[in-house]
Amino acid sequence: MIHSLFLVSNSGDIFLEKHWKSVISRSVCDYFFEAKEKAGDPENVAPVLQTPHHYLISIYRDKLFFVSVTQTEVPPLFVIEFLHRVADTFQDYFGECSESVIKDNTVTVYELLEEMLDNGFPLATESNVLKEMIRPPTILRSVVNTLTGGSNVGGTLPTGQLSNVPWRRVGVKYTNNEAYFDVIEEIDAILDKSGTTVFAEIQGVIEACVKLSGMPDLTLSFMNPRLLDDVSFHPCVRFKRWESERVLSFIPPDGNFRLLSYHVSSQNLVAIPVYVKQNISFLETGSCGRLDITIGPKQTMGKMVESLMVTIPMPKSVLNVNLIATQGTYTFDLSTKVLLWDIGKLNPQKLPNLRGSLSVQPGAPKPEENPSINIDLKIQQLAISGLKVSRLDMYGEKYKPFKGVKYVTKAGKFQVRT
């Protein structure tokens, strides 16, 4: 299915190649570079390209292109999903997925790729299984390894692939048994000029960090499971029990994983935590414009809005900005023309305001569209949909685990049209 993989840096340097079948010359990437050139923005490179003899399926992650080559029909999502899984694994192993990190760990990367695919067909993609075969590098281990000549390769063979719970390794032992669940909700919204909601919905995930010994069987139940309109599960979740009882019953993988992602339907009214009063205008004549933005709390359920950040991609004709912020700091990137206003905590008594003038390239016509305002924020201890975890039960093991649930609400793709 997947014939070869090339890792290409943003500058167009192929810095890693791996072939699972016969070798395909890297010149095949020329078609990709051509498309990249044409697209301009790396985001705009078509994920699937057709060349005379091959098909190139690529993803763009963390300023890297993962370009895979296939020769025959294959579901494109299959490859795309797999490539993302590869990137996730790198992230998992090395903390980040960047060119330098991959170059530093070429051998581990190569070993990983070797294990993840067999003849182009995914073999082991579960992090728990991979980590048993190839240990992730840590500073301590690398020091030890250089002294002793040890290796990253696990001394034992993975058993996960053989068991009925392939996502969990056996023989896990912890002195502190703990299970943490982070309920993270993101508000996706489009507000129009007047502040009315064009479209809003809540996307949530439950990220779990489970460090429990043995083979625990967990059951997580919600106070209000009906809220969840659409869900997708980690393979460990028993679907039947969700269907019948609306509880999450699962044997968790060891470590961090995403247990569930859900969607709260847009039919429910979505609480919008902040409002934005904005006035951005460009004068018809003359080379300047005005900007005035105020942000205030709207429906925050009594919680503090934190990490408030406003991003405005300005029209290309804007040369510079001259603004005063009553709170926080702003920066204007002259090359990308992005105005970034980092506000921090939202003080309901004294609303943050940013105002001032924009200098526009003289002679350039007035931009037709006002830039849209993207908002980033965070509210701790609140799931904006109202979702609540009611309890977590553990079966199958004797000890008493430490349990914790945390709620966070964030702005997802939160956009205000102006």
Next chain:
Amino acid sequence: MTTMQRLLQLPVNAVNMVKTVQSQVQGQEEDKSPVLSPDNGQQTWYSALQPDELRHLRSGGTGGGGGGGGDQEERGFQEDGGGGGSGGGSFQSQPLRHDDLKEMLDSNKDSLKLEAMKRIVAMIARGKNASDLFPAVVKNVACKNIEVKKLVYVYLVRYAEEQQDLALLSISTFQRGLKDPNQLIRASALRVLSSIRVTIIVPIMMLAIKEAASDMSPYVRKTAAHAIPKLYSLDPEQKDQLIEVIEKLLADKTTLVAGSVVMAFEEVCPERIDLIHKNYRKLCNLLIDVEEWGQVVIINMLTRYARTQFLNPNINESLLEEGGGGEKTFYGSDEDEDEDDEEKEKEKKVEAAAMAKRKPYVMDPDHRLLLRNTKPLLQSRNAAVVMAVAQLYFHLAPKAEVGVIAKALVRLLRSHSEVQYVVLQNVATMTIKRRGMFEPYLKSFYIRSTDPTQIKILKLEVLTNLANETNISTILREFQTYIKSMDKDFVAATIQAIGRCATNIGEVRDTCLNGLVQLLSNRDELVVAESVVVIKKLLQMQPEKHSDIIKHMAKLTDNIQVPMARASILWLIGEYCEHVPKIAPDVLRKMAKSFTNEEDIVKLQILNLAAKLYLTNSKQTKLLTQYVLNLAKYDQNYDIRDRARFIRQLIVPTEKSGALSKYAKKLFLALKPAPVLESPFKDRDHFQLGSLSHLLNAKAGGYQELPDWPETAPDPSVRNVEVPEWTKCSSREKRKEKKVEKPFYSDSEGESGPTESADSESDSASGSESGSGSEGSGTGSESEESEEASVSEEEDEEEEKKTKKRESKKPVQESESEQSSEEEDRKRERKSKQRKSESESESDEEEDSESDSSQSESEDSESEAEIKKKKKAAESKPPSKPVKKDTKKEKKEMSLLDLDDFEPTPSPQVTPVNNLLSNSLVTDLEGLSLSDAVLSPATIAPSSALKSYELLHRITGEGLSVEYCFSRQPFSPDANMVAVQMHFTNNSTSDTKNLHMEDVKLQSGMRVKDFPEIELLPAGEKATAVMGIDFCDSTQAANFQLCTHTRKFFVSIQPPVGELMRPVFLTENEFKKEQGQLMGMNEIAEKLTLDAKCRNEHAIVQRVTTAANLSRVPCGSDKECSPLVPPPEHPVYRFAGRTVTSGSLVLVTVASREEGAAQLMVNCEKMLIGTMLVKDILLALTQ
């Protein structure tokens, strides 16, 4: 030593290997494959040959290895012989930088080797050629260090193809590994062996794969499946043999193997769809447990399979369409030839008949199975799986069910942009066929300014496809904001989209046009040009209505400078000059003035305009045209000069003018068809959705065409998996047993009727049934017990009467009534308001004496005596019996217990001490009398109402109706089977003959014992029969055909989970002990609020036992047998049973609390059963 180390340990040294394999190759590779020879033999053989062989190798030189390779071997040999470093000179041919690597590889230190290998692998990763190191590296296949070894493998797999001869060095390591006792080592060896792309080892690989395919370990079998496509790509000639292996692996029952083997199937022999038949159901059932990637492959393959094997579920719809078309042609031809008329008529009849025949589309249960089992996968986290299921539903599901996929697909839009890209492409195709599906999610396709352009354009496409009369205004409003975007490609696409909305939806055409006209004043050239082009297209559809817009556009020529837009306007004016007769010449005048300053495309259109005006309005424009033509004649651009020359010859009449000039009008003013604005995604669904080919809209290599639905369904029986032959139970003893049981059951039936309701009622039927085989021949067996026989004869007569009286009543009722006397009947009439249950209970009373006598005669007189005691106790004990009704109820309650006792296992409450029994009875009774008011007939009714299920409706069965119920009797031929009692009623006017079953289709492991054939069922008559089904402790349906002498009906029986168990007696202590062992995952607890009518013991017990075939565990709350002890305030009810097939314990606890609150707890080893049971009991208790 860990397993991994064992794997990586090379037993034979590298030099030996060279020689063996080489000689093998040169000699008899066919007949003496190293795989076949035993290990020991191999080694001795090596040593015998060693020196000569090596010399030979050295002198002869190895083909692919080259000089370097030769050197390396020499070196190896010398080392082997004890010599130290030598051959230093030979390294000079190598590039210097590789020298140190070689030295490191040859050193004795693992750390140096490792370092060298790491550097080599890094070279490979960067794409640098490291092939000249092959000899030095391959030797280290023997290295004991795991990581070195792994990296050597990496190297080996990468370069083996280029250095085939040397690669053979390593083969025997893997061959050895293939025989290792550790499954992981075997698998790993096979994996590397099969990855070495060296043609010469094909036979070795073949053998290894074959062996691994029958390995004990599923993991090794999985690896074998992976190896199949590798071998196939290496040597396609092996196809036939590989197919055999695939066939074998397809039959594998483990989830581990399923995905891999289907992948191999797809790569090697996707055309051999016949291999799937036998495994189809298994694959469907395993699917949810297969790993994600395997799921994708299996689902895609099953989609194709289903298209060849099942009928189109939307067939009626498409037939209607076709029907309309067919009619037309029929009438059309009618006029032509009258002779054919009759023939056509016949044809038409045949067609109609075919249609009628096809009309009642019944989905093949296997088709349904596929749809049902894939649906949960829509919840997968893996986008590829979701997409695979979505395309399966799109291609296979009935129209009404396709909608479920929309939500999941919309969810994927939150994922990475590449995923969005692919999903949107597919959604775009789907929206053309099934718009309604995505309409509720319209807003999810709204565009953000931060989306990448390609995503924006796809979303726009979807929005356009979704537009209809109702939502167009919102969509247009949304489009308006898009037009202002800074992304100009996107704006252009939006204008196109508006154009398409305008053509598709008549109502908004004018609005759109106006909007577009406004855009003409936009400052951006691209926007204007695009709008003009779109307006042009729109106007072409109905020009006469929009002369004012044409006029407006004519005016725009003064302002608009974008050449494309100017050209478009000029074309419009020229094309529709008759609509703007006054303005057109004026525009031409202005254009003529500015001609020399215009862009080329504008000049060309000016020429066109001039020519068209000349032809329509030569009076006013003759001079102007000639002026323009003259200007064009001397233009710098030859295209324009050319065009001018051409036009002049065509329109200006001269003596020399050719024959064409008279056609000038036709040439220039021909009616041009309006361009059709349609989606680029139209008709893309002939490619399987989600495929690469669909995405590219071109057939990709290896794409398997999605076949059309077959006209008629291929034989569904090919998917039947052989069921172990039914061992016929014909032993005389068993029959006798049955007969002995019979009177007992028929007696107890009357008592138990009200409590055990449907089950007990059917008991009686099945009792007689099992004894006699069928109703018709029943008397034969019954006659063994003389009084019984006489009773039943009487009953027969009565039955006839009753059927006349209450024809509508279900057959099971008749069997009850068999037991009742005429008196009861009268009473029944009298108390017509009361439901059957009560009337039955009355009958109990009446029968009491009778039953006593019969019971005493029956074999287990002991237990019956006890029952009698109980009965009497029931009648006498309750101190206050206000009304007669009460007694009956009490008796019912008691009989519930009795019945439980008599169920298959040795009766529980009979064996223990009497006081316990009566004690529980007392509590029962207390509950009863207390709840008198609550126990209205209505509450009892549902339980006593027959829980019979329809198998075949009167109408579909063409007069034959069949119902079935679960009799809760042990099915004597096979204890692992659930007895199902079937009631046949022939409602038609003709006799039905040879009623039997055929073609049983079952899930693996399930078994069925057919009911004996009913030879004749006269019109209006009824019959009963019993069949046994071993459901394997699953609620999977048993599908079979019910055949009469004329017809066959597809029917299926699906058991409620409560019927999959049989009661078992446990004491409370035993119960608690067992319960303690079934904790954790095996325990499911649920809180509930009891239904208002279900708060007393009687009701709870009744409802639970109705819902599931369980027996009550006597409660030891208070040990004294005094009737005065009040029931505990919050009693706990316990029920126990075992699943029929596997005998797993099923323990149910209902603990009541204050105010109707209660907790239900089910402990069962089979979690699935537990979960379902909880659901069922919950339902029973809360309703």
